[in-house]
Amino acid sequence: MSAEAQALQGAPGNGRARTVDLAWFRRRQIRTILGVVAVVVAFQLCSMVCNFSLTYAIGSVPAAFVWMFQNFIPTAESLANFSLVLEQTISTALDSVAATVIAAIVGIVLSVLGSSTIGVSFAPVRGLIRAIASIFRNIPMIAWALLLLLSFKQNEFTGFLALFLTTFGQLTRFFLDTFDEIPTGPIEALKSCGASYWQIVFQAGLPLAVADLMSWMLYMVETNIRSATLIGLLTGTGIGFVFNLYYTSFRYDTAGLVIVVTIVFVLVIEAVSNVARRSMI
Amino acid sequence: MTSVTLSERTAAVLERDFAGRIRVTGRAGRNISVQLTLIVLVVLTFVTFARMGYGTVDLIQAARQALADFGAMMLQPALDRPLGAGHFTWATVMESMLITIAVTALCTVISAIVSFFLALAASENLSSSAVSNVVKGIVAIIRSIPTILWVLVFTVAIGLGSEAAVLGISFHSIAYLTKSYSESFEEIDEGVIEALRASGASFWQIVFQAIVPATITKLLSWTFIRLEINFTNAVAVGAFAGAGGIGFQLYQAGSRYYNLHEVGVIVYACLVAAFVLEYVSVQLRKKYILND
Numbered sequence: 001m002s003a004e005a006q007a008l009q010g011a012p013g014n015g016r017a018r019t020v021d022l023a024w025f026r027r028r029q030i031r032t033i034l035g036v037v038a039v040v041v042a043f044q045l046c047s048m049v050c051n052f053s054l055t056y057a058i059g060s061v062p063a064a065f066v067w068m069f070q071n072f073i074p075t076a077e078s079l080a081n082f083s084l085v086l087e088q089t090i091s092t093a094l095d096s097v098a099a100t101v102i103a104a105i106v107g108i109v110l111s112v113l114g115s116s117t118i119g120v121s122f123a124p125v126r127g128l129i130r131a132i133a134s135i136f137r138n139i140p141m142i143a144w145a146l147l148l149l150l151s152f153k154q155n156e157f158t159g160f161l162a163l164f165l166t167t168f169g170q171l172t173r174f175f176l177d178t179f180d181e182i183p184t185g186p187i188e189a190l191k192s193c194g195a196s197y198w199q200i201v202f203q204a205g206l207p208l209a210v211a212d213l214m215s216w217m218l219y220m221v222e223t224n225i226r227s228a229t230l231i232g233l234l235t236g237t238g239i240g241f242v243f244n245l246y247y248t249s250f251r252y253d254t255a256g257l258v259i260v261v262t263i264v265f266v267l268v269i270e271a272v273s274n275v276a277r278r279s280m281i
Numbered sequence: 282m283t284s285v286t287l288s289e290r291t292a293a294v295l296e297r298d299f300a301g302r303i304r305v306t307g308r309a310g311r312n313i314s315v316q317l318t319l320i321v322l323v324v325l326t327f328v329t330f331a332r333m334g335y336g337t338v339d340l341i342q343a344a345r346q347a348l349a350d351f352g353a354m355m356l357q358p359a360l361d362r363p364l365g366a367g368h369f370t371w372a373t374v375m376e377s378m379l380i381t382i383a384v385t386a387l388c389t390v391i392s393a394i395v396s397f398f399l400a401l402a403a404s405e406n407l408s409s410s411a412v413s414n415v416v417k418g419i420v421a422i423i424r425s426i427p428t429i430l431w432v433l434v435f436t437v438a439i440g441l442g443s444e445a446a447v448l449g450i451s452f453h454s455i456a457y458l459t460k461s462y463s464e465s466f467e468e469i470d471e472g473v474i475e476a477l478r479a480s481g482a483s484f485w486q487i488v489f490q491a492i493v494p495a496t497i498t499k500l501l502s503w504t505f506i507r508l509e510i511n512f513t514n515a516v517a518v519g520a521f522a523g524a525g526g527i528g529f530q531l532y533q534a535g536s537r538y539y540n541l542h543e544v545g546v547i548v549y550a551c552l553v554a555a556f557v558l559e560y561v562s563v564q565l566r567k568k569y570i571l572n573d
Contacts, residue, residue: 039390042386042390043386043387043390045383046382046383046384046386046387047383047387049379049380049383050380050383050384050387050443050447050525050526051442051443052383052384052387052443052444052447053444056444057439057444057447057448060438060439060444060448061448063438063439064434064435064438064439064448067437067438068434068438072434091329091332091333094325094328094329094332095329095333097322097325097326097329098325098326098329098330098333100322101322101323101325101326102326134556135552138513138551138552138555138556139548139551139552140513140516140517140528140531140548140551141513141517142516142517142520142528142531142532142535143354143531143535143544143547143548143551146531146532146535146536146544147347147350147351147354147535147541147544148347149536150346150347150350150539150541151338151343151344151346151347151350152336152338152340152343152347153336153337153338153343154336155334155335155336155338156333156334156335156336157333157334157335157336157340158336160329160333210315211298211311211315214315214318214319217322218318221322225427226427226428227427229427229429229430230427230428230429230517230518233429233521234520234536240429243430243433247433247437252437258430259426259430259434262425262426262427262430263422263425263426266424266425267421267422267425270421270425276314276317276318278305278306279305279306279310279311279314280306280311280314280315280318281298281302281303281304281305281306281311
């Protein structure tokens with residue numbers, strides 16, 4: 001800001017407006033070069049820290065893909081496991097829906113109370129809700145899965161609980177952002193008419209936000225199928241478990257079948273939720 | 282998809298919601314689709330609970346133990362005896378955290394660069410619609426495969442190590458960023474590109490003189506959002522990729538040593554790193570967006 005002001009003030013003294021323009025372009029050029037240099041240096045430092053070789057990584061991508069297409073293509077033999085894979089994929093998809101719905105129910109209550117537009121007027125409560133959402137969102141999924149594994153043992157419900165706890169934090173954050181962005185006009189109007197708190201929430205807050213809330217829920221269902229895979233690996237349930245089972249016993253064709261079925265499922269769910277989203281706007 | 286051009290007066294009477302998006306469904310239709318979606322989701326939830334395997338544990342007993350475990354993890358984090366067992370030192374935790382952050386940064390830089398060029402090919406206004414559809418299709422498929430599966434596939438294909446972790450996370454990240462970048466590119470005013478094209482500018486001149494300056498704030502903003510997601514992913518895949526990192530230590534503490542106090546310390550380390558990353562990303566986003 002100050003450099004710009006100086007350049008502008010210096011311009012009449014030089015008597016030529018051109019110098020100002022050139023200086024601006026030169027500054028932009030220098031800034032770009034500095035940015036690139038900073039990224040390159042940071043990249044080198046990070047490569048050293050985690051022992052990463054860019055040339056090896058890039059060089060191995062084509063070979064990795066060739067290897068993948070040779071080994072991960074489902075064979076006729078692996079199709080024998082198709083019903084098992086399909087069943088586990090369906091249960092993983094259902095788990096992610098259930099985790100999202102339950103998380104949304106808890107999340108919507110917390111985010112209504114915690115939002116800056118229709119939340120409670122006592123600020124520490126709003127701060128506390130935000131803090132809870134933030135902590136639940138940032139505790140690593142591995143920690144949730146391992147913690148629950150100790151008490152609930154290895155079963156589908158454990159996977160569902162781990163999924164629910166991570167979803168709850170994320171969804172509450174998205175919902176809070178949505179409620180923070182709704183226009184305050186209708187809320188003010190209701191308030192000045194003497195509407196009660198819950199009347200404001202149900203007549204202004206929820207109707208204004210409902211399309212976005214649903215959109216976030218559908219997004220969470222999609223994301224959860226991917227997260228459920230990781231949780232399944234840890235808790236021994238669902239599609240992650242099936243993948244791990246065949247992957248660790250070197251039966252890559254069936255592992256490939258898991259990947260193909262996952263792709264189809266996620267794409268179909270994405271397509272359906274896009275249609276639903278469009279019809280809500 | 283067909284596109285139509287509206288006259289200014291027609292555009293002015295279109296119904297828009299509070300965020301300025303054009304309404305495409307009438308009020309009754311919107312209500313029906315919200316209700317329908319909710320009903321479907323709730324029914325699916327009931328189906329899930331009906332067919333779910335609950336194992337053989339007493340759920341109330343297990344819930345009580347889980348709460349106690351959660352308390353041990355969050356309220357009594359410790360590395361040293363008596364609560365901890367001395368499996369980890371602060372130096373190991375710090376070093377692993379540094380490795381995870383390095384993996385995060387590498388993935389973000391690599392995927393930002395690759396996605397930029399892929400997004401140019403994926404934007405309908407910069408390339409042909411055939412190329413755009415092909416790239417978008419491939420990207421959608423890559424995106425639908427979970428990060429952890431990418432990492433596992435790469436670990437067998439190229440061996441254990443940070444390369445597998447970085448490539449695995451980057452693949453998903455590239456797919457995500459290509460989609461977001463190309464959406465930003467497609468929002469650019471067609472007239473700007475037209476004007477440069479008419480005055481004889483080459484493709485790269487158009488990209489660097491019009492596209493980049495007009496979208497740089499959005500691109501950076503998407504990249505920083507992805508930086509946070511990549512950190513979460515880097516922690517998550519750490520246990521499986523053999524690249525070390527905090528996720529690996531977390532997995533060791535939780536599933537090998539069964540020591541929740543040590544898990545607690547590592548969880549707090551992850552929380553601090555995530556908060557710092559979020560703070561930095563918010564500040565940078567604010568700075569770049571305010572500067573423009």
